[in-house]
Amino acid sequence: MASTAGTAGTNSRAHQFSIRSYLDRWAARGDAPPRVTSTLNAVHDDDLEVFLKNLGVAAAFHAGMLKCAFCGDVITFENLYSVFADSGAVRFACDRADCAKALASKVANRVA
Numbered sequence: 886m887a888s889t890a891g892t893a894g895t896n897s898r899a900h901q902f903s904i905r906s907y908l909d910r911w912a913a914r915g916d917a918p919p920r921v922t923s924t925l926n927a928v929h930d931d932d933l934e935v936f937l938k939n940l941g942v943a944a945a946f947h948a949g950m951l952k953c954a955f956c957g958d959v960i961t962f963e964n965l966y967s968v969f970a971d972s973g974a975v976r977f978a979c980d981r982a983d984c985a986k987a988l989a990s991k992v993a994n995r996v997a
């Protein structure tokens with residue numbers, strides 16, 4: 886089934902945890918360049934760099950030490966799907982359908 890392709894309408898809550906939402910939040914705080922707000926459709930490397938630095942994980946990211954919390958794949962610019970907090974730690978999810986699904990249910994459990 887191709888139900889996981891594109892934006893899942895039923896997972897609007899998980900969508901709030903997308904990196905673009907985070908960038909938007911940082912932009913609103915004034916920690917990120919204003920242009921971020923107008924380029925949310927394409928997260929540029931520079932914007933992600935600012936984002937990762939704000940999280941304090943930029944060095945780990947570039948060292949290939951950030952792993953998907955679900956499948957363990959190394960997180961890269963290409964496969965970064967979402968960032969979320971877990972027990973005070975910053976976690977990442979890659980863009981595999983299974984991981985996006987796992988994240989959605991994890992988020993759902995947390996807020997339920």
Ligand SMILES: [Zn+2]
Nearest residue numbers: 953956979984
């Ligand atoms: Zn994954």
